[in-house]
Amino acid sequence: MENMTNKEYQKYAEKKVPKPTYFKNMLMAFLVGGIICTFGQFIRNLLFKSGLDEKAVAGGTAIILVFLGALLTGLGVYDKIGKIGGAGAAIPITGFSNAIVSPAMEHRTEGLIFGVASKMFIIAGPVLVYGVTSSVLVGILYLLLTKGR
Amino acid sequence: MALKKLGSQTVKFHNPPSIISTYTIVGPKEGEGPLKDYFDFILEDDMWGQASFEKAEAKIQEETIKAAINNGNLTNQDIDFILSGDLLNQIVSSTYTARQLSIPYYGLYGACSTMTESLSLGAMIIDGGFADKVVCATSSHFSSAERQFRFPLEYGSQRNFSSQWTVTGAGATILSSTGDGPYITYATTGKIVDKGIKDASNMGAAMAPAAVDTLITHFKDTGFSPSDYDLIISGDLGKIGKSIVLDLLKKEGYDLSNNFTDCGVEIFDGEKQDTHAGGSGCACAAVVFNGYIYKEMKKGNLKRVLLMATGALHSTIINQQGESIPGIAHAITIDINKD
Numbered sequence: 001m002e003n004m005t006n007k008e009y010q011k012y013a014e015k016k017v018p019k020p021t022y023f024k025n026m027l028m029a030f031l032v033g034g035i036i037c038t039f040g041q042f043i044r045n046l047l048f049k050s051g052l053d054e055k056a057v058a059g060g061t062a063i064i065l066v067f068l069g070a071l072l073t074g075l076g077v078y079d080k081i082g083k084i085g086g087a088g089a090a091i092p093i094t095g096f097s098n099a100i101v102s103p104a105m106e107h108r109t110e111g112l113i114f115g116v117a118s119k120m121f122i123i124a125g126p127v128l129v130y131g132v133t134s135s136v137l138v139g140i141l142y143l144l145l146t147k148g149r
Numbered sequence: 150m151a152l153k154k155l156g157s158q159t160v161k162f163h164n165p166p167s168i169i170s171t172y173t174i175v176g177p178k179e180g181e182g183p184l185k186d187y188f189d190f191i192l193e194d195d196m197w198g199q200a201s202f203e204k205a206e207a208k209i210q211e212e213t214i215k216a217a218i219n220n221g222n223l224t225n226q227d228i229d230f231i232l233s234g235d236l237l238n239q240i241v242s243s244t245y246t247a248r249q250l251s252i253p254y255y256g257l258y259g260a261c262s263t264m265t266e267s268l269s270l271g272a273m274i275i276d277g278g279f280a281d282k283v284v285c286a287t288s289s290h291f292s293s294a295e296r297q298f299r300f301p302l303e304y305g306s307q308r309n310f311s312s313q314w315t316v317t318g319a320g321a322t323i324l325s326s327t328g329d330g331p332y333i334t335y336a337t338t339g340k341i342v343d344k345g346i347k348d349a350s351n352m353g354a355a356m357a358p359a360a361v362d363t364l365i366t367h368f369k370d371t372g373f374s375p376s377d378y379d380l381i382i383s384g385d386l387g388k389i390g391k392s393i394v395l396d397l398l399k400k401e402g403y404d405l406s407n408n409f410t411d412c413g414v415e416i417f418d419g420e421k422q423d424t425h426a427g428g429s430g431c432a433c434a435a436v437v438f439n440g441y442i443y444k445e446m447k448k449g450n451l452k453r454v455l456l457m458a459t460g461a462l463h464s465t466i467i468n469q470q471g472e473s474i475p476g477i478a479h480a481i482t483i484d485i486n487k488d
Contacts, residue, residue: 004344004397006344006345007345009344009345009346009358010344010345010346012393013344013346013351013354013357013389013393016354016389016392016393017309017310017311017351017354017389018310018311020309020310025307073303073305074303076303078303078305079302079303079304079305079306080305081305082304082305082306082307083305083306083307083308085305086307089305090305090306095305098303098304098305099304101303102300102301102302102303102304102305103301103304105301105303106296106301106302106303107296107301109200109201109202109203123300123301123304
């Protein structure tokens with residue numbers, strides 16, 4: 001054991017781990033993500049047909065998908081979709097909903113304030129922080145580039 | 150003078166303490182695994198009527214210890230000490246169990262190495278003449294461990310192939326200064342070995358160097374060779390850690406290919422139960438030892454066993470600060486004969 005440096009050991013140990021099934025994972029992510037997005041498009045079309053304008057349709061579609069993500073999380077189904085779909089289940093807005101609802105449920109045992117409310121954002125928090133920050137930066141950049149015109 | 154010390158890290162017990170009673174409780178998933186017939190009680194629901202996973206784990210440990218005491222036809226007053234620990238912060242499962250039992254209590258933290266940590270210390274206390282009866286116990290719970298170390302249960306994530314499945318359950322052993330065995334005859338205390346693994350989803354690789362170090366030290370200190378044992382079994386190295394230990398020991402000239410396995414490899418059917426690299430957690434070694442190994446020794450199918458629970462002393466906080474995961478492994482010799 002002493003004759004193996006840490007670096008050598010880490011390299012050796014890495015080789016012991018089976019490689020992820022990349023092709024299968026990508027295929028499943030494509031399929032699951034695709035199904036969720038197609039379903040989103042279906043809702044969108046339905047809302048358009050009901051006579052809502054563009055802005056209301058965008059909001060309505062997001063609201064319905066977030067609700068369904070939360071519902072499926074509560075019913076104990078979304079973690080199984082996530083296990084199969086990987087990023088295909090995490091990237092759509094339903095995945096964002098899952099990331100907020102799952103810790104909120106889990107930490108219900110520590111009360112409504114220090115449990116549900118404060119632990120709700122342990123996974124989604126970083127996404128919000130960096131998502132909002134980068135959108136502000138892009139907005140400033142956009143303003144600077146277009147102001148002169 | 151350390152009269153009972155042998156070599157650099159081993160003690161040889163002059164009056165080897167006897168195991169007089171054990172008990173195991175496991176969760177539903179463990180109760181569907183290959184070793185299901187060896188466990189004393191299988192839960193239908195891993196919450197066991199409690200309001201939280203942590204409370205459920207404490208109840209599992211408490212009921213396990215009570216049943217072990219009862220199995221030995223003893224009462225709480227007969228027990229001199231409880232030595233127990235678990236994975237949760239401030240070892241709450243053990244503390245809240247000890248609160249219910251009013252028996253003098255030493256809380257231990259050795260992560261998943263706790264079973265042999267408690268058995269080694271318990272055996273030393275008895276052989277030293279400080280107690281007649283000691284309870285050694287530990288517990289873990291898949292759901293309380295997941296929320297402390299990983300993600301919420303309902304979060305849709307994928308597990309790595311190197312990740313392991315925390316065993317839900319508890320095991321308790323009662324050691325006594327008198328009894329007809331099996332006996333704890335030697336104990337090799339492990340050093341912390343850290344080869345710089347930082348990946349918290351590859352605990353097997355983090356712990357394997359400590360396991361290798363303890364095994365080699367044990368053989369050197371005692372003069373035993375691997376073939377002196379019917380079974381050499383580690384705690385929760387899983388498939389990856391087990392394979393690393395076999396490799397590295399072979400390099401050092403020890404052939405363990407015939408009689409070495411790992412509790413984490415044995416407790417689940419990896420393919421059917423989707424547990425990836427195998428079981429882990431304090432309860433992994435605890436229920437396999439107090440269930441399978443103890444009962445096989447009582448039947449006479451195993452005569453001499455080296456049990457080595459392995460621990461990844463992992464803290465999410467210092468791990469996020471860039472530190473690697475220190476490993477440890479404590480080995481004990483369990484023999485149906487006194488010497």
